[in-house]
Every structure is written in structure tokens, then in C-alpha cells.
Amino acid sequence: MTKLKTVSQYKEGLLGKNRAALAQAITLIESQAAKHKHLAQQLMKEIYSHTGKSIRIGFTGVPGAGKSTLINAFGTYLCDQGYRVAVLAIDPSSTVSGGSILGDKTRMEQLAKHPRAFVRPSPSQGTLGGVHRKTREAVLLCEAAGYDVIFIETMGVGQGEGIVKQMVDVFVLLVLTGAGDELQGIKKGILELADLICVNKADGDNRKKAVLTKKEYESVISFLYAHSSSWQPRVLTTSVYETGDLISLWNHILDYKSWLIQNERFEQKRGLQLSSWLQSRIADYLYESFYGKQELRDTLKDVEQRMQKGDITMEEAFETIIHQYKQVNQPIK
Structure with missing residues (x-):
């Protein structure tokens, strides 16, 4: 099967029960490439009702x-x-x-x-x-x-x-x-x-x-x-x-x-699955917004060393990191 390129191609392959299309779609949503993320989000919207x-x-x-x-x-x-x-x-x-x-x-x-x-x-x-x-x-x-x-x-x-x-x-x-x-x-x-x-x-x-x-x-x-x-x-x-x-x-x-x-638990369980998914996405985003930034990792390493030497307290270390986090993630006006 040729490599799929558009949302409609992916959707057609999935709804047509094509295993190769499914494999490609999973590869797409697992990709960390920025160009694939938007396409993956659009695909998920298109197939959600199915x-x-x-x-x-x-x-x-x-x-x-x-x-x-x-x-x-x-x-x-x-x-x-x-x-x-x-x-x-x-x-x-x-x-x-x-x-x-x-x-x-x-x-x-x-x-x-x-x-x-x-x-x-x-x-x-x-x-x-x-x-x-x-x-x-x-x-x-x-x-x-x-x-x-x-x-x-x-x-x-x-x-x-x-x-x-x-x-x-x-x-x-x-x-x-x-x-x-x-x-x-x-x-x-x-x-x-x-x-x-x-x-x-x-x-x-x-x-x-x-x-x-x-x-x-x-x-x-x-x-x-x-x-x-x-x-x-x-x-x-x-x-x-x-x-x-x-x-x-x-x-x-x-x-x-x-x-x-x-016992009216099945739909409740599916609802909890969605809530868990949302919370997981938020946790992933926050994790990436911190550990994905080199300057924050450098700050963390620095304050850990200073804290271990007794130069600063735990609270001071925490405040330093959070202050740096807010600066790094501040929206550009």
C-alpha cells in the first residue's frame, strides 16, 4: 500500500478496514514530528464518531x-x-x-x-x-x-x-x-x-x-x-x-x-476513561513544558547542587525553579 498523505485518505482506509492504513495511522499519531501532530489531530476528529x-x-x-x-x-x-x-x-x-x-x-x-x-x-x-x-x-x-x-x-x-x-x-x-x-x-x-x-x-x-x-x-x-x-x-x-x-x-x-x-456502570466507566485521558494529556503537557526546556533543566541541576550544599532551602529552590518556569513559558506579546 502506498503511503497515505491526507486526512481523507487515512479515514477512507480506516473505514474500509484496511490493516495497512491502520498501521500507518498509528505510526502517524505516535510521531513526535510537528508536521504530523496537526494531521493526527484532524484525523482523530474525523473518525471519532466511528x-x-x-x-x-x-x-x-x-x-x-x-x-x-x-x-x-x-x-x-x-x-x-x-x-x-x-x-x-x-x-x-x-x-x-x-x-x-x-x-x-x-x-x-x-x-x-x-x-x-x-x-x-x-x-x-x-x-x-x-x-x-x-x-x-x-x-x-x-x-x-x-x-x-x-x-x-x-x-x-x-x-x-x-x-x-x-x-x-x-x-x-x-x-x-x-x-x-x-x-x-x-x-x-x-x-x-x-x-x-x-x-x-x-x-x-x-x-x-x-x-x-x-x-x-x-x-x-x-x-x-x-x-x-x-x-x-x-x-x-x-x-x-x-x-x-x-x-x-x-x-x-x-x-x-x-x-x-x-448496573449502569458501562457508560460511567467509559466516561472515566475519557477523564483519565484528559488528565494524562495535561500531565504530559506540563511535563514537556518543563523538562522539554534546556534552560529549565540547567536551572534544576543548579538549584539541586546549591540545595545539597546548604546554600538555599527547599522552598527557595522551589521558588527559583517556578520563577524560571514562568519566565520561559511566558507568552510572547
């Missing part, structure tokens, strides 16, 4: 929990059932190039080749939450391109799950057997964020251990939600080799979505 019809699902888990392998099998199963599945897989960034290191297409080869799927690895670029700054925009582009199930795979537990939770409708936590040791490595807060918990790799001889681990997690969840009338996270066992497990996972996801709708 978004919001998917179910957005986040996956996180401890290292080695098998996130990519499960997404590969689960996504392929859904595609075979007639769904169109998009995967926004977040790789850790190279400290040299800033690009993706792992290359999730190689880990999701079966799904990536499916005609009803789209797999896009993006570098996290050091963003808290293990997601790219433009992941939310990428979700909307995927929806405009007709994908009705969207997975966001994070780098793993400990990467700011709260941020990912604010992007999705359903948040899935993958864990391994041996809950006694496992629970020590998973913070209570992460369990409370999860809507579903999958004891993964429940294969062969590990199946019995997975069932025991499932019961241990159910016991913990029951304790955490003993006095709550809200949704109580479900715990299930999953194996990529068992189609029945994939069916069960999908049914649990649909059950949770139905619960959200019945």
Missing part, C-alpha cells in the same frame, strides 16, 4: 505468566468465531533507539497472520504503566477500522496497572500456580484492580495445582470483598491447549460487561 463500539480488555501478569501466549490463542479463537481482534502489545523500550525490543508479532505469530486480526507492538518509551503515550488514540483508530475486541497487553505487574485499568472495560490479571509464593509477589492493590483473575498454564500435571491455586485466590478475593456489593472478581483456570478454557474466559468477560450495563 469509535466506541468495541470491548476493551487489558492483560497484565507476573513475568512468565504467559500473557502473549494466551492472547495469541484467545485472539485466534475469537477471530475464528467471527470477531475482529486488535492487539496493542506494549514492549519495553530500547534505551538506545527508543524502539520496541521484544517484537510481539513473533510471539503472536498465529494471531498476527489471521486475516481478522491486527497486532501492533509499540515501545513504552519509559511511560509509567507500561503503555505508549498514544495507546488511547490507537484504541480509537482500531475501533474506527472495525475491530470489535481490543486487547492491551502491558509489560507486567509492577508497571502502573492503575493507568491501564483506566483505559479498558475489563482488566485481566494472569497468575501462575503456587499461590502461596505468588501472592507474596502481588500487591493487594493489584488484586483489587482485577476484574478477572486467570490461573494460567493450567496444563497436564499442572492442572491440579492450578485448581488448588484458583481456590486460594477465591479465598483471598472473598475476604477482600466480604462487605462489598460491587463486582467480585472471578477466578478461573486457563490453558492455551484447552478450547473450553478460552470459551470460559470469553463468557466471563461477557458476563462482566453485562453486569456493567445492567
Whole structure:
């Protein structure tokens, strides 16, 4: 496919469900080039009315929990059932190039080749939450391109799950057997964020251990939600080799979505996603308006050294930096 140049070309390609056009559109919105930013903003305005019809699902888990392998099998199963599945897989960034290191297409080869799927690895670029700054925009582009199930795979537990939770409708936590040791490595807060918990790799001889681990997690969840009338996270066992497990996972996801709708929580959740997005954009802007200016970085380094020597107080250091910040960012009359 030739390189797209205009908003109308991008929009036509997206609404025509063209995967190459979607890939180019995501590259456009991820670009830091000034000439691309305006085009990207115009494109987002044009396609906005065609978004919001998917179910957005986040996956996180401890290292080695098998996130990519499960997404590969689960996504392929859904595609075979007639769904169109998009995967926004977040790789850790190279400290040299800033690009993706792992290359999730190689880990999701079966799904990536499916005609009803789209797999896009993006570098996290050091963003808290293990997601790219433009992941939310990428979700909307995927929806405009007709994908009705969207997975966001994070780098793993400990990467700011709260941020990912604010992007999705359903948040899935993958864990391994041996809950006694496992629970020590998973913070209570992460369990409370999860809507579903999958004891993964429940294969062969590990199946019995997975069932025991499932019961241990159910016991913990029951304790955490003993006095709550809200949704109580479900715990299930999953194996990529068992189609029945994939069916069960999908049914649990649909059950949770139905619960959200019945309790008038779904639209509320989507509204909170938008609020979180706005706050994130403001935070990014403020961060860039400070750390993006060399003179401010120089001032920061200087006052840090003076403060460490005892020449100025913390408050004086702060006031010096803020004064410089206001001068640097003062509008030119």
C-alpha cells in the first residue's frame, strides 16, 4: 500500500478496514514530528464518531505468566468465531533507539497472520504503566477500522496497572500456580484492580495445582470483598491447549460487561476513561513544558547542587525553579 498523505485518505482506509492504513495511522499519531501532530489531530476528529463500539480488555501478569501466549490463542479463537481482534502489545523500550525490543508479532505469530486480526507492538518509551503515550488514540483508530475486541497487553505487574485499568472495560490479571509464593509477589492493590483473575498454564500435571491455586485466590478475593456489593472478581483456570478454557474466559468477560450495563456502570466507566485521558494529556503537557526546556533543566541541576550544599532551602529552590518556569513559558506579546 502506498503511503497515505491526507486526512481523507487515512479515514477512507480506516473505514474500509484496511490493516495497512491502520498501521500507518498509528505510526502517524505516535510521531513526535510537528508536521504530523496537526494531521493526527484532524484525523482523530474525523473518525471519532466511528469509535466506541468495541470491548476493551487489558492483560497484565507476573513475568512468565504467559500473557502473549494466551492472547495469541484467545485472539485466534475469537477471530475464528467471527470477531475482529486488535492487539496493542506494549514492549519495553530500547534505551538506545527508543524502539520496541521484544517484537510481539513473533510471539503472536498465529494471531498476527489471521486475516481478522491486527497486532501492533509499540515501545513504552519509559511511560509509567507500561503503555505508549498514544495507546488511547490507537484504541480509537482500531475501533474506527472495525475491530470489535481490543486487547492491551502491558509489560507486567509492577508497571502502573492503575493507568491501564483506566483505559479498558475489563482488566485481566494472569497468575501462575503456587499461590502461596505468588501472592507474596502481588500487591493487594493489584488484586483489587482485577476484574478477572486467570490461573494460567493450567496444563497436564499442572492442572491440579492450578485448581488448588484458583481456590486460594477465591479465598483471598472473598475476604477482600466480604462487605462489598460491587463486582467480585472471578477466578478461573486457563490453558492455551484447552478450547473450553478460552470459551470460559470469553463468557466471563461477557458476563462482566453485562453486569456493567445492567448496573449502569458501562457508560460511567467509559466516561472515566475519557477523564483519565484528559488528565494524562495535561500531565504530559506540563511535563514537556518543563523538562522539554534546556534552560529549565540547567536551572534544576543548579538549584539541586546549591540545595545539597546548604546554600538555599527547599522552598527557595522551589521558588527559583517556578520563577524560571514562568519566565520561559511566558507568552510572547
